Amino acid sequence: MHNDAFDYNLLSVFDAMLRERSVTRAAEQLGLTQSAMSHALNRLRDYFDDPLFVKTGKGMAPTTKAEALAGPILEVMTAMRTRVLPQASFDPATMERTFTLCMTDMGELVFLPPLIKHLRVIAPHCTLRTMQVPIPQIEALLASGEADLLLGSVRTAPETLFQQQIFMHGFATIVSTKNRDVGEHLTREQFETMPHIAVSLAGRTSPAYDAAYESHGLRRRIYLHTPHFLAVPLLMDEQPDLIATVPQELANVFCRYGIVRTVQPPVTLPPFALSQYWHPRFHHDPAIVWLRQWIKQIFDRYPVIEAVGGTVRDAAVAARRSKQPAKGRRM
Template structure:
């Protein structure tokens, strides 16, 4: 089928129905009537000789063909949008826009304050929406354009995803001031004799520091597993347990606690934190401006 015989607007309708799971919500998203959406869906079904979406209760559930189509369609639509947007210069001072970025909660406290300070000064009509996205879904969301960027450690993503290192971080140990065994310095033997806290969003499995310890045949005693570093820092301030965590966030999370922040007692390499974006967005003026704000805010 030659592209000259295809109405490209149909694929915008297809993507909207797939994303919204509803003809009604798709019509609202595209500002079209429900009959217009239904007519477009009928043409798509005829074109591909497949129902594409099957009603189950109040939802439109995609068929296997629709699921195979969605990513190529999203990439094509996004590429066309970038091409059209590339014809214009993005003016942050006067253009309303929302940028969607994925980052884990431990990075929010380090990234968002300086980023929002820059954005509020330069672009009063720009909004930022930060969210947690599962790493296995990251590439698809960047390709679909539902994310403008992501910040995380080094991840095994395809060549379609571009990245740049924005900073390095180190591993530190948080200990309450007045700990009976630790005062200003911490060796490996003392570290291993203490009870530990592991902060992780996962219900089970070791932390990165446990992998490093295992290389030396060591296994620490984890007495508490919790979800957030801030809560763990408070527990540290009121007990003799130790918390191992990223250094940048440790300095922020412990500002209201009188905890000691000490180097991890093993020689471990610093870890890199990267900003990711899709190759289709590399030359997009708005996305390029947003990436610059992220990088400059981290440097400052």
């Protein structure tokens, strides 16, 4: 073999000749003229310094060298057809894949029911896996491919990640249905004197909305800090004097079970954004592109709450305008 650069397109010529044993039929299969096919075959012969395929009474038979090359070349062509080329597109109806999503227990309650409902219909062979991990580990998990997306509200997302706003929601204060001391509205005195449950994620000592309360001169009397949203309604059912402020959509889920009810707090908190985050390495991965678009489409039906004074920007709108999602934009 000489040292000239090899044209890897010639592998498909060898593959077609090996299967068809005819220059004419191989050319038809590849969509080439017979002249172009003969020229490509001659290039192969020159490169390997061997006829490769010779005329016999049963067509073009492979030479000994061609038979020796057949195994490795077929392996390459099989890998191209089964592992490389399918990556150019994603067919959810036939794809078999497990998508891994990073989210909190709150995210599971909000995101998973509609995701599972739609996924089982349009991608019946795909499955889901969820992970709850500390924010400092998110970037490495997404970069390695161990996780596909992060869903939720992350005020300190790594600058390297892409993000797209899914929808915006506000907060709601919930009380136990057994609590008879609170009506439809919480008075300022009730809000400041009743014991609160505060959900603190990723090692944060105080929820982000504490600053909003403090701006109105309100103070919460925190009785319990917990990293688990799911514990909140159960604890309130056992201790009806406890109250909590949680994302509105989560409050809606809790209220369906008749354990808690929502009440109007003394002040209205500004809305927050729920977004999806992914690593630039997988920005063009067809399956992840489909997943992001599908999730965005599902939750586009959720109401969008405009922030007071325009302090919260709609990253999804900006992404559509620029044809690219916002990158590394903190929320």
